[in-house]
Amino acid sequence: MLEELKVLLLVAIRNLALHRVKTFVVGGILLAGSFLVVFGLSLLGSIENTMSQSIIGSVAGHLQVYSADARDDLALFGSGFFGRDDLGEIPKFEDVRTEILKHPNVASIVPLGFENAILGRGNLLDELFERFRSVVKSGREDEISSMVETIRQNLKTVRADLENELKIASNPGDVSKQIADIETALSDEFWTKLKTDSESLLIFLESKIAPLSGEKEPLYLRYMGTNPSRFAEVFQKFKIVEGENIPAGERGILLSKRIYDTQIKNIVARGFDNLHKGLVIQRKSLERDVSLKTTATDLPKQYLEVLVYLNGETRTQTLSELQEFLKSSESNVEKIVKDFLTVDDDNFRSRYEFFYAKIAPKIRLYPFKTGDTINLRSYTRSGFLKTVPLRIYGLYEFSGLESSDLAGAFNFVDLVSYRELYGRMSAEGQKELEEIRKQISAKPVDSSGSIEDSLFGTDSQLENRVDETASTPSKAASTSQPLEFKRAQTGRYSPGELESGLAINAAIVLKNPRKLNSSLLEIEQLLKQANLNLKVVDWKQASGTLGQLVSVIRVVLLVAVAIILIVAMAIINNAIMMTTLERTREIGTLRAIGAQRSFVLRMFFVETLTIGFLASFAGSLLAVGLLFVLKVQGIAAPSDFVSFLFGGPRLYPNVSATVAVAAPMFVAMLALVFTMYPALMASRITPAAAMQDRE
Amino acid sequence: MSVVLANVVKDYPLGSSMVRALHGIDLTIEEGEFTTIAGPSGCGKSTLLNLIGCMDVATTGTVSIEGKITNALSDRDQTQLRLNTLGFIFQSFNLVPVLSVYQNVELPLLLKGGLTTVERARRVGALLEQVGLANKAKNRSHELSGGQRQRVAIARALVTQPKIVLADEPTANLDSETGQNIIELMRTLNDKQKTTFIFSSHDPKVIEHARRIVRLQDGRVIEDVRK
Numbered sequence: 001m002l003e004e005l006k007v008l009l010l011v012a013i014r015n016l017a018l019h020r021v022k023t024f025v026v027g028g029i030l031l032a033g034s035f036l037v038v039f040g041l042s043l044l045g046s047i048e049n050t051m052s053q054s055i056i057g058s059v060a061g062h063l064q065v066y067s068a069d070a071r072d073d074l075a076l077f078g079s080g081f082f083g084r085d086d087l088g089e090i091p092k093f094e095d096v097r098t099e100i101l102k103h104p105n106v107a108s109i110v111p112l113g114f115e116n117a118i119l120g121r122g123n124l125l126d127e128l129f130e131r132f133r134s135v136v137k138s139g140r141e142d143e144i145s146s147m148v149e150t151i152r153q154n155l156k157t158v159r160a161d162l163e164n165e166l167k168i169a170s171n172p173g174d175v176s177k178q179i180a181d182i183e184t185a186l187s188d189e190f191w192t193k194l195k196t197d198s199e200s201l202l203i204f205l206e207s208k209i210a211p212l213s214g215e216k217e218p219l220y221l222r223y224m225g226t227n228p229s230r231f232a233e234v235f236q237k238f239k240i241v242e243g244e245n246i247p248a249g250e251r252g253i254l255l256s257k258r259i260y261d262t263q264i265k266n267i268v269a270r271g272f273d274n275l276h277k278g279l280v281i282q283r284k285s286l287e288r289d290v291s292l293k294t295t296a297t298d299l300p301k302q303y304l305e306v307l308v309y310l311n312g313e314t315r316t317q318t319l320s321e322l323q324e325f326l327k328s329s330e331s332n333v334e335k336i337v338k339d340f341l342t343v344d345d346d347n348f349r350s351r352y353e354f355f356y357a358k359i360a361p362k363i364r365l366y367p368f369k370t371g372d373t374i375n376l377r378s379y380t381r382s383g384f385l386k387t388v389p390l391r392i393y394g395l396y397e398f399s400g401l402e403s404s405d406l407a408g409a410f411n412f413v414d415l416v417s418y419r420e421l422y423g424r425m426s427a428e429g430q431k432e433l434e435e436i437r438k439q440i441s442a443k444p445v446d447s448s449g450s451i452e453d454s455l456f457g458t459d460s461q462l463e464n465r466v467d468e469t470a471s472t473p474s475k476a477a478s479t480s481q482p483l484e485f486k487r488a489q490t491g492r493y494s495p496g497e498l499e500s501g502l503a504i505n506a507a508i509v510l511k512n513p514r515k516l517n518s519s520l521l522e523i524e525q526l527l528k529q530a531n532l533n534l535k536v537v538d539w540k541q542a543s544g545t546l547g548q549l550v551s552v553i554r555v556v557l558l559v560a561v562a563i564i565l566i567v568a569m570a571i572i573n574n575a576i577m578m579t580t581l582e583r584t585r586e587i588g589t590l591r592a593i594g595a596q597r598s599f600v601l602r603m604f605f606v607e608t609l610t611i612g613f614l615a616s617f618a619g620s621l622l623a624v625g626l627l628f629v630l631k632v633q634g635i636a637a638p639s640d641f642v643s644f645l646f647g648g649p650r651l652y653p654n655v656s657a658t659v660a661v662a663a664p665m666f667v668a669m670l671a672l673v674f675t676m677y678p679a680l681m682a683s684r685i686t687p688a689a690a691m692q693d694r695e
Numbered sequence: 696m697s698v699v700l701a702n703v704v705k706d707y708p709l710g711s712s713m714v715r716a717l718h719g720i721d722l723t724i725e726e727g728e729f730t731t732i733a734g735p736s737g738c739g740k741s742t743l744l745n746l747i748g749c750m751d752v753a754t755t756g757t758v759s760i761e762g763k764i765t766n767a768l769s770d771r772d773q774t775q776l777r778l779n780t781l782g783f784i785f786q787s788f789n790l791v792p793v794l795s796v797y798q799n800v801e802l803p804l805l806l807k808g809g810l811t812t813v814e815r816a817r818r819v820g821a822l823l824e825q826v827g828l829a830n831k832a833k834n835r836s837h838e839l840s841g842g843q844r845q846r847v848a849i850a851r852a853l854v855t856q857p858k859i860v861l862a863d864e865p866t867a868n869l870d871s872e873t874g875q876n877i878i879e880l881m882r883t884l885n886d887k888q889k890t891t892f893i894f895s896s897h898d899p900k901v902i903e904h905a906r907r908i909v910r911l912q913d914g915r916v917i918e919d920v921r922k
Contacts, residue, residue, distance in 0.1 A: 007798070014794070586792065
């Protein structure tokens with residue numbers, strides 16, 4: 001038997017050597033196929049691994065629970081970003097927590113709830129007039145006149161906008177009146193009042209003119225209510241990069257560093273940042289990258305965002321610094337700033353450095369910073385706009401995912417504030433309400449919304465200025481004043497409140513993630529027994545479409561590989577058929593001298609297996625080699641989105657030993673299957689074929 | 696009685712009609728005979744040898760080898776019979792091109808199995824010695840001349856020590872001197888080992904070396920002489 005195998009092997013190797021072209025084609029195909037399978041699957045496996053770490057380690061945990069009544073599926077990383085998914089609610093999180101912690105494999109559970117808020121960014125003219133007021137107060141003549149010039153420039157822009165608006169306005173009367181106001185503000189006689197009655201001039205600007213420029217585009221912030229300290233303890237990737245975590249019992253917000261830098265930062269600085277990333281780090285050029293080109297073209301148009309922060313001293317300082325830097329004699333600050341902001345591939349690097357060295361320190365880079373309080377506005381479930389003032393305790397990011405918009409999509413607030421924005425009273429709030437009711441002996445408010453909405457609703461004093469002036473004074477004045485006073489005192493809450501009461505969903509972290517599937521079923525069972533109407537999903541499902549991405553890519557890859565392999569196998573089949581024809585006499589001779597059909601079959605199989613294993617394992621070896629090189633060097637993520645999948649800026653792929661061995665075996669076996677038919681044909685060759693006289 | 700053919704008829708399909716290659720052949724060949732089947736090409740020599748060699752089955756009549764009727768045997772048993780009882784020498788030598796001389800000769804032994812490497816080496820060595828190719832054992836067949844190749848083929852046919860060796864025009868592809876040498880070699884082996892040799896030929900110089908000449912014409916035996 002062994003001897004026969006030796007001969008078969010020898011015949012196989014000799015034949016492979018003899019039919020070099022066929023061997024080359026077949027071997028090449030098998031090598032490429034095996035390489036593709038090993039490389040592709042290993043890479044995908046690695047991505048799935050890093051992606052799962054990104055998802056699990058940022059907000060999802062291993063499992064998520066949420067109401068079984070939810071009309072939408074939980075999609076942590078978005079199904080439609082600003083759509084408001086109906087996820088139902090977990091009314092008493094403490095009960096769920098108790099039940100779920102009974103499961104031996106559960107390490108921790110974190111209550112969550114997410115929502116979108118609107119953050120007004122203020123108004124450029126407001127800022128300008130505010131500064132003008134202080135300049136006027138200081139009485140520095142040169143500064144005042146330079147600011148007047150700036151203001152008039154701005155007003156001209158606003159006028160141009162309004163004139164355009166007039167053409168399409170449905171209320172031309174109002175718009176004409178607004179234009180008339182601007183004309184007033186632009187007239188020389190208006191400015192003479194500066195000497196005589198500066199206060200009325202300022203009031204006119206602030207009340208009539210400022211609203212005309214419109215708010216800056218409001219910022220949409222996705223926020224997630226949680227128990228901040230537990231969150232930080234459970235999610236290892238979470239780290240505070242500035243300030244501190246929201247302390248227990250305090251209301252506050254943690255902003256995503258990513259959002260802070262890419263959406264909140266001064267727009268000129270952001271422009272510089274984006275261009276720096278594209279031109280300096282990624283070494284692209286403006287010529288070839290459309291989006292960079294747009295950023296560069298837009299940059300000079302944002303000159304006001306720099307200018308508005310410059311007053312007297314810093315203004316002249318900037319002027320002379322820019323004159324020196326640009327070697328220009330331009331004495332108009334506006335023009336020289338515009339010139340400075342007009343960047344190209346060659347001057348960008350030095351301008352970027354100059355911007356951060358000389359200009360950035362003089363302007364306000366961020367509208368708010370750690371320690372400030374911002375008003376987070378959101379619609380409650382009953383549809384009322386609700387505002388809650390929140391102190392910014394700090395900035396956070398997820399390690400390794402610093403540059404990912406997906407991972408940095410959330411800002412964290414304490415769950416108590418979340419519930420308030422959601423329209424649910426805190427225990428403190430309810431007590432407070434009771435007291436107020438006693439004080440004013442009010443009956444429960446019967447409205448379409450919930451009680452607290454009518455109390456803290458749209459006309460609360462916490463709204464921004466515009467709303468305030470617009471609101472009717474009667475009710476607001478009577479209820480909001482004492483309430484606001486009280487609230488300032490009772491901003492704190494008992495830390496236990498975080499984990500009792502409403503949550504929307506909760507992240508479960510397991511001790512042993514390998515048992516994820518069985519734990520999921522067992523937890524489902526636990527919840528059912530406790531009569532809690534909740535559903536449990538794994539991180540993949542919970543993350544929305546993102547979680548399924550790798551599965552989809554894998555299917556696509558496997559289908560592609562399957563097609564390639566089938567084509568390859570057809571070629572192999574054909575090649576073997578051809579050689580079988582050529583070898584008819586040889587096979588006939590073997591049959592004539594006493595070789596059984598099975599011997600002929602074995603001969604073909606050994607041949608295919610020899611080339612199959614050699615080529616497939618060579619392919620696998622090549623793939624493993626390449627993977628090892630990449631494991632050391634890393635694969636750079638081509639985009640921020642991919643960096644989320646890669647779990648960081650570079651992917652260091654893992655080599656799966658199972659894949660590296662199983663895949664080439666599979667490919668070789670597949671080749672064997674496709675050898676069946678030609679081999680069978682060969683085995684049917686009659687011994688009489690030996691007599692064919694061909695040599 | 697080594698080979699017995701009784702009223703053997705063989706028809707071949709040719710297009711839609713049948714062509715009769717053999718018209719009722721009765722032939723008995725004794726053990727140890729050195730027989731040639733002679734006749735012009737197309738007379739049915741090859742058909743006759745194929746039937747004896749279990750490579751083809753008679754349309755009617757019976758062929759028996761060593762007392763065994765081969766018509767009814769399965770492909771497997773026929774193959775087994777070819778391996779154990781018969782040896783073949785082909786007109787075009789039909790060595791396995793990828794194997795060396797030694798490996799070619801050894802091949803039937805490997806197919807048969809049951810012998811140790813040493814035993815096989817002894818047998819192959821002895822045969823190569825007898826056919827005068829001991830020094831070519833490691834060569835590949837394309838490095839040999841026609842005569843040498845046919846010697847290898849003879850060694851291969853004899854290595855299993857078959858009762859009967861069949862040779863279809865063994866000298867047709869050789870020049871006449873080499874051909875005669877090959878026939879001489881076969882005869883020597885026939886003398887020594889008492890192996891039955893049946894070979895076909897149309898070459899009178901070759902035919903005269905035979906001890907028994909069976910002449911075929913148009914599928915019939917027209918002459919059967921023993922010298």
